[in-house]
Amino acid sequence: MQSQEMYVILVIFILGKIICHDVAAVTVRVKQGLLEGEQKLTITGDKMFYSFKGIPYAAPPTGSRRFKAPQPARSWKGIRNATVHGSVCPQFDPLLNIYIPGSEGCLFLNVYTPSLPPCSPLPVMFFIHGGLYITGSGNDDLYGPDFLIDQNDVVVVTINYRLDNLGFLVLDTVDVPGNAGMKDQVAALRWVQSNIKNFGGDPNRVTIFGESAGSSSVALHALSPMSKGLFRRAIGTSGVPINDFSTAFEQRRRAFELGKKLGFETTNTSALLDFLQTVPVRQLINTNSTIIAAEDYIQITTRGYYTFPVVEKDFSQERFLTGEPLSLIKYGQQQVDMLLGYTSNEGLIIVPLLETSNIFANYRRFLEVLVPRDIFYRTTPTTHLQLADVIRQYYTGSPLKFLDTVPIFVSYETDLFIYPIIRYARRLSNGRNGRIYLFEFSSVSERNVVGQPGRRYGLTGVSHLEDLVYVFNPNALNLPVNKTATSYKMIQQICALYTNFAIFGNPTPDASLGVVWPTYDSGSAIYLDVGENLTLRANPKSSTMNFWESVYKLIDIRF
Template sequence: MKLVSCLGILVLCAIQTISCDDATLVQVQQGQLTGEILTSVLGETYYSYKGIPYAKPPVNELRFRDPQDPEPWDGVLAATAHGSVCPQFNPLTAIYTSGSEDCLFLNVYTPTLNPDEPLPVVVFIHGGAYIFGSGNSGDYGPDYLVKQRVVTVTINYRLGALGFLSLGDENVPGNAALKDQVMALKWVQKNIRQFGGDPNSVTIYGDTAGGASVTLHMLSPMSKGLFHKAIAMSGSPTCDYGITYKPQEKAKIFGKLLGAPDTENTTALLAFLQSADYDTFYPITPTVLASEEITDVLFKMEHFTPVIEKNTGNNFLTEDYFNLLRSGKVNKEVDFMIGYSSKEAILLIDVYNASYISQYDRYRELFTPSEILIKSTPDTNLQVANAVKNFYFGDNTVSTDNLDLFVSYSSNASIGYHAQRFANKWANIGKKTYFFKFNFFTEWNVFGQQGVKYGLQEASHFDMPFYVFYPNDQNWTVDTSSQQYALVQKITTAIANFAKNSDPSTDTITWPAYTSSEKAYVTFENDDVTVGYGPDDQDYIFWKDTYEKAGVNF
C-alpha cells in the first residue's frame, strides 16, 4: 500500500509539474496541497498554506443552510493565495465588498512541518460585528505567533444575512456562520497533524464578534471536544452588538423588502431568497419595530446575529445563555481567558461626535441595554436610561462637550461589564479562568489613534490584534528594539503560554486565576504588566443592580 501511495504521489507531481521534492507538500483528507516557505517580518521562515476549502461552497440550494463536508480535489492544490472573502459591508469604511459566496476557506501557518513534538494550535476567529472581516493576512499575518512555536489557523465564515438569517425551521434554523466555524474546527481536528500541530491542544481565540463567537462555542454541544482552551477579546454572548429582535419576523421583513411574493410560507420565502442576487442584501435594514430605526446604531443592536434555535436536530444552540450557564450544561472542560480594551468606544468616537451623542440626548432609551430594551416596558426603559445617564454623566449634559464621559459609558456598556458577567459565571463551572485589560497605546493602535485629537490616548476596540498579528496591509517595519515590539512579545508570550500549558504567566508576571469572589486580573500597559482585583468594579456593580431592578437576568 505504501508503494502504491508513493507511485500515486509521483504521478500527481508529474501531472501538476510540482516537484516531489517540494518541501511544502502536505496530504490532507481532501487531497494534496502545496504552500510556500515565507520569511516573516522578524526574519524567520515559516510554512504558509492559504485558501484551503474547509466546507462545500454554500451556494444555490445551500445558501443560508448548514455547511456540508468539503469535497476532495484532483491533483495538487496550490495553497498560495487567499480564497475569496465573504460578501460584506464594512460600516467603518462604508465600503461594500461583493466577494463570493464560495468563501469558506482557512489558512494554516506553521514554524515547521516536522516538530519533535506536535505544536499547540491557535485557531483565530475574526471580528467585525458579524457583518465584515476575514481571516486574511492583510490584517492577521502569523509572524509573531509562529515565532512562539504555535501553529496558527485563521478562517473565513459567512457574514450578515448569509451567515445568520433564521427562518426558525429545520431548513434554516439560524447560526449557519457559527456552524461554519464548527466545520473549520472539525477540519483542524482531522488535518492539523499534517502541519505539525497537535489536535489535542487547540485554542480558539477571537476578537470582538469573534470573541463573542468563542464564548458561544463554549456553550454549544456542537463544538464539544473540538477545542481545549479559549480566549475571548472584546466579546461575549450578551454584548449589545450581538442582540437582535424577533429574528424570524426579521427574516420575513427582509424578504418583503427584497420583493418576495410570499413571506409567510418559509419554503417559498427560502426559495425566493436563495435565487436573489446577494449583492442586493447589504443595504436592507429589516427593522421590526419603528423604534429600531433609532436604536439601529453601531455597538447597539444588529439585524443578523446569533440566535437561540428551535430544536430541529442539528443545532448549534437551543437554550438561553443563562440557563446553560446556570445548569452547567456547557463545555466546562475548557480553560478560558477573557478581556477588553480600556476604551473600546474610541473606535466610534468620530461618529459619536458627529451624530450619535445628539441622538442619545434626544432619545434617552438608547442608553438602555438592548437586552432590557426588548424585554421591558417603555416606563422601565426610561427609568433605566435615566439611571445610566446619571451614573456616567452626573449633572453634566449629554453633549459633545463631554465626549470623554460618553466614551467611558459606551466602552463599558457595549463590552466591559458583559465580559465580567460571563467570566463570573464561567469561573464557577469551568476550569481555569483568567481576565485581562488591554491598554497598550502606540502608533500601532490604528483605531485608538482616532481619540488623540480629542485628548484620549488609550486602547480602542480592534486594537489588540495589531500586537498579536502582523497586519500586512499596514506594511509596518518592525524594529525588534522598539516599544511596539516589546509589547508584542508581552502579549504573544502570554497567549502562547496559555495555548501550551493553560497558564498565561510569563517570566515577568505571575498571572493569578480569576474567581467570582477575588476577580484577579492583569492589565497590559506600555510600561508594565500589573495585577489588580475587580476590573471596573463600580461599573459592574451599577449594571448588576440596574438589571436586577429591571427584572432581567444578570
C-alpha cells in the same frame, strides 16, 4: 579521527534540520487532495514558516445550499495552489463604508506552521475574526501569524465564515434554523481535527481565540454541543454572548421583513426561502432589517447590526446553541479553560462616527436607546425612560444633561463593551465551569492607530480592535516592527501569554514574565493589566460594575 567525528556531527545536524525544520517540502496532503504552499520569513526575520492559504474546508454554500448548514469540502485532482487567499465572503464594511462583493463560495481557511514535519506535534491556535457578524475575513491583510509563530512553536489557523444574512438568517425551520455562520466555524474546526496533523499540528491541543464578535463566537463554542471535543482551550477579547452586538430578538420576523423590503411579502417560510435563495447576493447584504422604531436610532457600529447567533429550535437537527448562554454557564456547561479580556478604552473606535453622524441628535431625542438591548427587549417603554434617566445621570452628573460630548459618549460606549465581559467572567467563576483568567489590555504605542482621533479630545487608552495589532502582523497597515521599541516588548508579552496558555494551559507557567497570574474569581477579583509591564490588580472597573449591576438587579426584581 577528530575530523571524522566533526563530519559525523555535521551530517547529524544537517539531517536534523532537514527532518525538523527548514528544508522540508511545501506540499501537504489533506483529505481532499494535495496542497502546495510556500515558505516565508516572519516580519522580524527571526523564523521561517510554511504558509498554506485558501484551503476549502466546506463545499460552496450556493444555490439551494444558501442559508443552510455547510456540507463537506469537495476533493480535487492534482495539486491545488495554496499560496493565495480564497475569496472573502460578501460583506459590507461599516468602518470603510464600502460593499465588498467577495463570493458566496468563501469557506476557506489558512494554515501557518513553523516546521514540516515537526519533531513533535505542535499546539494549534485557531482564530475567529470579529466584525459584528457582518464583515471580516481570516486573511493576512490583518491577521498575519508572524508574532505568534516567532514567540513559540505553534500552528496558526485563520478562517472565513458566512456573514450577515447569508450566515445568520433565521426561519425557525429544519432547513434554516439559524447559525449557518457558526456551523461554518464548526466545520472548520472539524476539518482541523481531520487534517492538522499533516501540517504538524496536534488535534488534541487546539486553542480557539477571537476578538469582538469572534470572541463572542469563541464563548458560544465553549457552550455548544456541536463544538464539544473539537478544542481544548479558549481565548477571547472584547466580546461575549451578552454584549449588545450578540443580542438576538425576533430573528424570524426579521427574515420576513427582509423579504418584504425586497418586494416579496408572504407568511410562508418555504416560499420565502425559495425567493431569498434566488435574489442577487448584494440584496442580502447590509439590509439592516429593523422591526421596531427604536432600532432605527440605536447606534449600530459598535452595538451591533441585526444578524446574530440564536438559540435554535429543535427539529432533530444538529443544534449549535441549545439555551441562553447565562443559563448554560449557571449549570456548568463550559468545561474549557478561558482567557477573557477587554481593552482599556473600547469606545474610542466610535470617535470618527460621532464627528460625522447624527448619533448625538438621535440619543438626545430618543433617550430610550441608551438602554442596553437585552433590557430594552424585555421591558416596557416606561422602564426604558426611567432607566435612561438613571443612565444619563450617571454619565453626565445631571438628570438634565445629555450624552452629547465625545468624551462622555466614549465612556458610555466603553462601559457597554466592558460591563458584559466582566459580568460574564463573574458568572463563569461559579466553580462549575472551567478555569478563567481575566485581563485588561492597556498597551499603548505607535501601533495604536484606531484610537488616535480620540486624542483631539484628550482621550487615551486602547481602542476596540487595537489589541489585535500586537497579536497579529496586519500587512495592510504596514506597521513597522522595531525590536528596540517598547511596542515590541508589548508584542512579545501578549503573544507569550497566549501561546503559553495554548501550550501549557497556563499563561504564566513560571515567573519568567515577571508575574504569576492567578485565576479569576468574584471574591478576590484579581485580573492582569497587560500594559508596558504585567501588573496584577483587583476589582476591575469597580464603579462601572457597581452601577450596571444595580441596574440589572433592579430589572431582575421588577421582572
